[in-house]
Amino acid sequence: MRMGLRIFLVYALFIGLTGYFVLNTVMKEIRPGVRQSTEETLVDTANLLAEILREDVKHGTLGQSHWPTVLKAYGERQPGATIWGLAKNQVNHRIYVTDAKGVVLLDSAGVAVGQDYSKWNDVYLTLRGEYGARSTRSDAEDPASSVMHVGAPIRDNGQIIGAVTVAKPNSSLQPYVDRTERRLLWYGAGLVALGLLLGALLSWWLSAALRRLTTYAQAVSEGRRAELPHYRGGELEQLSTAVEHMRTQLEGKAYVERYVHTLTHELKSPLAAIRGAAELLQGEMTAAQQQRFVGNIASESARLQQLIERLLNLAQVEQRQGLEQQATVPLAALVDEVLKAQCARIEQAGLQVERLIEADVKLYGEPFLLRQALGNLLENALDFTPPGGTLRFSAQVRHHDVDVCLFNQAEPIPEYALPRLSERFYSLPRPVSGRKSTGLGLNFVEEVMKLHGGSLQIGNVPGGVQVVLHLHTVSTLPS
Template sequence: MKIGLRILLGYFLILGLTAWLVLNVVVEEIKPGVRATLEDTLIDTAQMLATLVAEDVANGNTSDSTLMKRLQNYAQRSIDVNISGVRKNSLDYRVYITNDKGIVVFDSDGRDVGKDYSRWNDVYRTLQGQYGARSTRADPDSDASSVMHVAAPIMDHGHIIGSLTVAKAISTINPFVQRSQRKILQRSAWMLLGSLLIGIAFSWWLNQALRKLQRYASSVEKGEKASLPALGNNEIGMLGRALESMRDRLEGKQYVEQLMHTLAHELKSPIASIQGSAELMREDMPAADRQRFLQNILEQNQRQKQLIDKLLALVKLEKQQSLEHAETIQVPTLLQQCAQDVQAGLQIKKLALEIDTSAIATNHGIMGDALLLRQAIGNLLDNAIDFAPAGSTIRMCALVHGQQLQISIQDQGPGIPDYAQDKIFDRFYSLPRPTAAKSTGLGLPFVREVALLHQGSASVNNLTGGGTCACLNLPL
């Protein structure tokens, strides 16, 4: 499982559990909270009514009192109100009064007058001078039928002469509880959805950054040209820059060690030749021999200079991770320039060079470094000239294959021996020339590095009828 998906799942799991716990507490606390509010309201109402009816109860006037009649008739009033989306069309208070013995002397519903309520908790505790309240089910099998009763003492000159209870069915507040729970759940769902989208966006960003870093590390592992992608100034960017710095140090150390080893090996031959010629020239010898040894010293010295110059150019190219001067290059023009560069070599061996660009448009262009491409194609042409038989023809053509431009150079030389097929792109490896001239063995490695910098490739293969075909493939 990818790390981005793991982080997203972990984030959503933690968020979901937290939301579930919070919602569970909030939703479960709504009903007790509303019931506590209802009880508080019933307390205030009971205390107020107990004060109002105290005089009538003290006088024993609980049936003919104007106030009592109004209390009995209030429930018959018709109402139609909308409370925050909940419609109310009935009055739900029930009021009953008992004497100091707990006998009901007044009931707004008119059904329990004369009954003994002294055992009910609201009446019993109130007559004892304590807070009296109870919640009783109208239907013993249904919790939804619970009715809350809150009583207040009726006082006369400091003595309790009765109790007044205000009752209200808890079911009347259920619509408000359900509405609150529904709104909380709906808004919580939107919050969870928003959090999930934020988590997905964060996970996508993190996954993209890690993918860039992973592709960079994979390219480095394969030895490909790769530049550190833009990762920002965050922790991932710092990690990427640390990896690039570590890569540069490790590759630099290994590269220098390998370079010094191969350079020392390649310089042994010309140095030994120069030393031998110089020692011989100390002795008396004919002028012709002295001139021959002097010429050998100059040639070997030139070979060293050429080797070092080409090696420095190759080193610079190998350390370069991307093109520094990319521009639009017209292919036909580029090939004509390369042909002019090798005219002297062609004339010496009386070689003909055919250029075929008929398969591409006259103004066909590619993005790249013109100087590097000119040097790379020049190296391929130099190899073809070295191995081509005198008086033969070298053919250079440009073809388009899909999204690839292929520049091929064909000669009629002896071809590449089987043992050298896998080594020709190795640094300092070269095949003996028909002219016995010594190559630096750095031309094809240079071509390969130029191709890689242009996101392309280079190859050299034998032709079926004899000869060699060197190809430089570049993306359009």
Template sequence: MRLGLRLFFAFFLINGLAAFFVLRVFMVEVKPSVRKVTEDTLVETAYALAALASADLAQNRFQPNQSGTFATQLSNYTQKPIQAWIWDARKTTLDMRITVTDAQGIVLFDSQGKDQGTDYSRWRDVYLTLRSEYGARTTRAVKEDESSSVMYVSAPIMVNGQIGGVLTASKPSSSVQKIVDSAEQKILRGGLLFVLLSAGVGCAVTWWFVVHVRRLRNYAQQVQAPTLNESAHPAQMPQPVAVPNMPGELGELAQAMDTMRKRLEGRDYIEGYVRALTHELKSPVAAIRGAGELLQDDLPTPDRIMFATQVVDQSLRLQNLIDQLLQLSRLEQRQQLDKTHSCSLMECAQEAMHALHGTAQQHGIALQLKGADSHGPWEAGLVTLAVSNLVQNALDFSPEDRVITLALSPHRITISDQGPGVPDAMLARLGERFFTTPRPNGERSGTGLGLSIVTRIMHLHGGSMAIRNLHPGLAVTLDFAPENQVTS
């Protein structure tokens, strides 16, 4: 399961469980709380009415032939119409029932006129009150129907300091059930809204977190390749990856990853150079050592000249390798160009041809320049160096009595030869450090750094290098970016 889904489900589960338990507590406590409030009200009502009924009970005004003030006032109170709004609940009837019993528990007065003369002495509320204890009970009018429950609270009627009777105030649970139902509905609606809001917040937090984690993942995936992308074609080198800007600890993690990347790149860079340089140095050093050991003996003049020449050639090869490595290292450390002067592609091409004119004559190869000149904010020395390296490669691989052509076009120069070309499978590797192909005469080719230098020069200019076979021959095209596209 993906990280985002795990976070969302964990967040939703925690909030769902919290909402469930909170709602359950509220739902469980609503009805008891309402009943507690109702009972508290009935207690105060019963004791207040008991005090008012004390005088009539003392004078026996609850007898059928008597008309006491208390009985007269309460006998018809339930018939009075009312219109009352209790918060959001509407009340239209009076549901409280008042009963008065004597000291034996016989009903003397019933506000509803139902149970006068009935013996209530066995009911828990009357029984306990007559014994100076708190008397209360809840009884169902219909045994199987909980909604028919009625709450009874009794208070003693004191006559001459003695309990002369009991006043009971009762109220059906159905009269407050509407309040309970309304409260439960509000709690359920609030709970549902809470769950939905929690899900929305969970989605938002999860989305925010996953987006930033994915940015970190993409950044890590993009920077895990070598800095100069040596394994890819030079024309496909990516731009440097920017460090993602993120808040808090994620931003600190991104900066730490970038620092780690730079350290690893520097280490890989040095290790790669050491391995490649060691590999390249093995052959010439071995050849120089072998020739030197043989020169210590007495050799015929032709052999001595041959081994001495070998020492000189291998030394020149080492010198060339070191010079090119230093040159490539300096280029890789540069971050921007010197754009103070405009550069002419034709002048750079002519300077490169002039420097290699003698070598071309020795090989019997003609150098031809054609096309229209173009100018741009390029560094002339680097452009000349790139063209010189490509012309030198063309000279190394071209047969005698052939032509090397330098074709100019807007922001572009193409160097083409008439040599054997390069196998198609190897085209993508041209430009890698120390990668070389065999020369037509079977001799060992150069250091494999020439095209790497060209690749870096084009990268600094924001341009590209494209290589293709001509059958016969090979063509290398350098595309220089216009002024508004030069990278730094």
């Protein structure tokens, strides 16, 4: 299981459990909270009525007063109110008054007058001077039919002469409880979903960051080029810097060892030739022989210099992980510059040069490396093109890709050699001199193409050999 998925699952479990316990706790507190608030209102109402009804209870005129009519009219009222989106079309309070013995004197419902309510807690406790309240089901089998009753004492000079009770069915509160629970569930579900979304984004970001670093480390371990991922501060930046430092240390050591062995091997042959020529020059020989051996020393020295320079250039390119100075480069002007640098060899060999490149074709990359790559290709083509032969530069543009082609008239390349032409130090004998080159030119071109995200292709075509540089990052802009 991926680490990002594990992080998300742990985070989701934490959010889920937290949401469950919080919602469960709050949901359990909604109903008691609503009832407590309602009970507090009933207490205030009952005490207010106790003061209002005191004189009629004291003089025994409650039944003959206007209060029965008032309470009946109260029970028939239709408020037509909208409370937080819920309609209230009837009153729900029931009010009854008892004397000092608990006998009902007045009942807004008109059903309990004359009955003995002295056993009910709201009357019993109130008449004893305590807080009287009870919750009783109107239907013993239905928990939702419970009714809250709150009593208040009617006093005359400190003596309790009766009690007034205000009752309210819990069913009248249920719509508000249900609405609150629904809203809480929706809000809770929304917060949990938002938390999971944030957790998913966090785990995705973290796993993506680690995945980039892992990809980079794998590429380094396999010897491939890869761009170092960049992070802004924190442990990831420190880890990225540490991995890059480790790569630099390890690659630097291995790179130096490999190039020391390579350079030692490649220097043996020209050094042996120079040493042999120098030893022969110490003996008796004609002036013509001396000139021939001096020429051998000069040519082998030039070969050594060329080998060292190309090894240094190749090492510089191989060590780089990406392009440094990127710009838009007109291809036609770049080819003209390369041809101008080799104009002496071209004129001496009497070669026919064709440049079939539109002026608006432009490459996007590092100009210096692109020029070096084209220069190596041209130099390699000149080595194999016979006097009076043809060189042709062309370009084929497709969307944002371009194929830069260099054709040179020459003998076909042997099939066994085609797959190895870009190998380091692999070279074919030159037709004129029969000698091999350093074998680093095409390898350098291939490394430059890799840096540009492109590729190098070499193949036989009718009449000669064609090299194709395929670049992916190309812009065809008007000149």
